[in-house]
């Protein structure tokens with residue numbers, strides 16, 4: 033994939049012919065200096081920013097679909113079904129309790145009824161060790177707790193892919209470790225693909241694969257369990 | 271490695287050894303869960319109806335409003351302001367236009383029957399006595415016999431020359447006559463039984479050129495004598511002239527046939543029954559119009575309020591108030607939405623349709639309108655008491671209050687629509703930098 037910003041003389045490539053494979057059950061870490069295109073790559077992979085050239089394939093129930101060949105509503109549905117996001121800030125609604133932050137995704141996204149949304153959200157918070165915090169609003173939660181609620185919001189719909197852009201940048205290392213362990217546990221136990229952007233070297237030990245991005249070019253540094261990618265024929269998304 | 275497929279994944283609750291063989295203490299199974307049958311199976315996997323309308327979502331909008339009371343206070347205040355402005359202006363003018371319904375307000379009839387579509391007491395055209403009397407007497411729940419009430423404009427010739435329009439009110443004069451104005455003392459009533467005698471309000475003496483009792487004057491060519499004056503029957507356009515049915519019929523002879531009347535008046539055993547009878551009559555006989563006294567009174571004032579320039583003036587003022595309310599409310603909602611832009615962007619990234627967020631903003635705007643009405647009501651009440659103390663009557667009719675409430679809600683919803691522009695501009699990409 034390639035992606036540039038600007039026109040003419042101002043044109044600048046954020047991604048130059050980059051190829052990435054993400055696999056179920058793996059936590060992939062993307063590192064690189066500021067401005068190297070990490071967030072851009074995450075956005076292109078996750079269906080938020082169209083690439084200039086190149087494709088993003090996802091294998092969905094045995095079929096391969098081209099994310100950027102879909103119509104906008106199709107891509108929205110694809111994201112609804114398959115992707116979870118954790119962003120730098122916590123981005124929690126100040127007026128809602130921890131439980132409601134999760135419920136809103138299930139109710140508005142999946143159309144679950146109140147009872148089902150509540151039980152799923154409670155279940156998720158319990159797993160994240162936030163049982164006691166479920167009726168607190170963001171102002172009453174610590175930074176680490178807030179980020180765990182944000183993780184819960186990303187995980188509660190059980191996504192296939194989880195994208196996290198600097199999820200620990202606002203946290204101290206102790207809380208950052210907790211977040212990474214949670215994400216890795218989610219990858220391993222739920223066979224999700226986790227893609228984490230960070231420039232913190234200490235994260236390396238939690239990653240199954242580490243990518244380095246420099247001036248828009250990608251290198252694989254370490255890939256202990258490198259499975260062979262499987263490419264199925266591309267079909268339409270329905 | 272298996273192809274990534276939803277149905278084959280997800281042992282959600284399992285405690286899972288991580289790469290180093292330790293157990294993650296932050297990923298624990300739910301209580302009582304032994305071998306999880308995929309408790310967190312993907313709710314999206316089997317669904318084809320991704321966006322069914324959800325049932326109860328009221329709480330999020332209200333909760334946000336309550337949580338950020340100070341932020342929304344400006345919008346609520348603006349909405350309340352425009353509601354107060356509207357109600358007070360209409361109320362004050364209705365108070366001013368009370369003179370137009372004076373004949374109705376000063377008689378003790380419960381039901382007025384007149385010609386088709388009559389909207390103000392001065393607009394009745396002649397109706398047949400026998401036919402309408404028969405229709406009325408067929409109803410149960412009436413008290414006493416229906417009475418005639420002869421009313422119309424007439425031309426008064428002032429003693430020193432010059433013409434003046436006046437309005438004749440000819441009614442029965444028995445001690446318990448429903449049509450006799452309540453300001454008429456028994457002495458005045460008996461004085462009026464003399465042929466060709468009239469009573470007017472003392473404030474109309476100058477206007478009619480009369481100076482005192484016994485003065486004579488011509489109305490529609492009939493010479494009449496002033497036998498008394500009253501207070502409380504002030505007029506706006508044409509002086510009210512009270513007289514007997516006989517005198518009225520003589521004055522209005524070219525206008526009313528002997529078997530005709532302008533209105534039929536009757537009392538009912540209860541206000542509730544009066545309403546029922548009126549509804550029945552109007553349903554059965556569309557070519558005539560029955561009113562309860564209350565409704566007829568309001569109808570007169572409303573007619574003159576909307577027909578004259580005063581109606582247009584308050585229309586403009588109310589519009590201005592609404593505009594101010596709308597602009598401030600829109601601004602409030604706009605900035606509140608922008609303040610939550612990152613949260614909304616996160617939901618959009620997760621694939622939640624934008625229309626859900628539109629719905630939330632519209633619901634918030636509805637509640638801002640509703641809160642504005644709740645705040646406006648006591649203010650209206652207090653200000654109307656204050657105005658009354660200062661001598662200006664504010665009439666608070668439920669029709670006006672309900673109309674103002676509806677307009678206020680519509681204004682708030684309109685502001686909400688305007689604030690949706692901010693939702694349209696929210697992009698999930700803004701979270702990735």
Ligand SMILES: Nc1ncnc2c1ncn2[C@@H]1O[C@H](COP(=O)(O)OP(=O)(O)OP(=O)(O)O)[C@@H](O)[C@H]1O
Nearest residue numbers: 037038046065066067068069070071072073702703
């Ligand atoms: N919307 C945009 N318009 C123009 N240039 C952009 C835009 N988004 C990103 N860029 C440029 O693309 C390059 C890559 O940006 P990107 O946000 O991907 O970097 P990053 O690796 O995430 O940096 P950081 O670690 O600071 O977050 C940068 O030079 C940036 O200035």
Ligand SMILES: [Mg+2]
Nearest residue numbers: 070071702703
């Ligand atoms: Mg970045």
